[in-house]
Amino acid sequence: TQLLEQSPQFLSIQEGENLTVYCNSSSVFSSLQWYRQEPGEGPVLLVTVVTGGEVKKLKRLTFQFGDARKDSSLHITAAQPGDTGLYLCAGATGANNLFFGTGTRLTVIP
Amino acid sequence: GAVVSQHPSWVICKSGTSVKIECRSLDFQATTMFWYRQFPKQSLMLMATSNEGSKATYEQGVEKDKFLINHASLTLSTLTVTSAHPEDSSFYICSARDWRAAANVLTFGAGSRLTVL
Numbered sequence: 001t002q003l004l005e006q007s008p009q010f011l012s013i014q015e016g017e018n019l020t021v022y023c024n025s026s027s028v029f030s031s032l033q034w035y036r037q038e039p040g041e042g043p044v045l046l047v048t049v050v051t052g053g054e055v056k057k058l059k060r061l062t063f064q065f066g067d068a069r070k071d072s073s074l075h076i077t078a079a080q081p082g083d084t085g086l087y088l089c090a091g092a093t094g095a096n097n098l099f100f101g102t103g104t105r106l107t108v109i110p
Numbered sequence: 111g112a113v114v115s116q117h118p119s120w121v122i123c124k125s126g127t128s129v130k131i132e133c134r135s136l137d138f139q140a141t142t143m144f145w146y147r148q149f150p151k152q153s154l155m156l157m158a159t160s161n162e163g164s165k166a167t168y169e170q171g172v173e174k175d176k177f178l179i180n181h182a183s184l185t186l187s188t189l190t191v192t193s194a195h196p197e198d199s200s201f202y203i204c205s206a207r208d209w210r211a212a213a214n215v216l217t218f219g220a221g222s223r224l225t226v227l
Contacts, residue, residue: 101153102152103152
């Protein structure tokens with residue numbers, strides 16, 4: 001089982017601050033996805049990155065896939081309370097294998 | 111877009127009973143569905159891969175006789191927790207892949223919270 005370590009595990013920040021979440025592994029992935037999960041609900045896909053070095057932006061969220069396709073980062077600019085949730089990265093190694101990271105629980109304080 | 115429905119969303123049962131959780135793809139066909147388990151404040155752990163018309167593939171450490179998976183149609187997979195015990199209490203989530211979509215494009219259900227008394 002591939003291990004995806006996310007850091008930090010917990011993050012509590014004030015509204016308006018910036019933050020970065022990291023997802024690291026020793027394994028190479030064909031693609032990497034980021035999800036956000038609200039309490040009591042299933043994960044919702046935010047983005048999929050495929051190419052090493054790829055950068056994708058989704059409004060205030062910027063996702064980057066490492067050049068070696070072993071790691072990724074999620075940067076949020078000017079965080080808002082609505083960004084609160086559990087952020088999960090997930091790496092894919094084949095057609096059906098998706099391995100989830102350890103998760104980062106973000107709380108944005110108004 | 112693709113929608114996956116789980117039922118029930120929550121269930122409470124007595125120790126020793128069996129509980130069945132359904133995972134349905136509502137507007138697409140899914141040859142493969144996945145079952146995950148999530149403990150409070152933790153990430154998702156893949157339990158098994160459910161393949162339509164064949165036996166499920168279980169991850170290491172997951173008892174196949176404890177967690178029975180049936181994928182009898184292209185839109186339905188079920189997970190049955192047999193002889194449930196309090197330690198089986200958890201949040202169970204399924205996901206499904208639209209057979210027409212690119213690999214690893216999964217849609218997740220909203221989860222089913224099981225509490226075993």
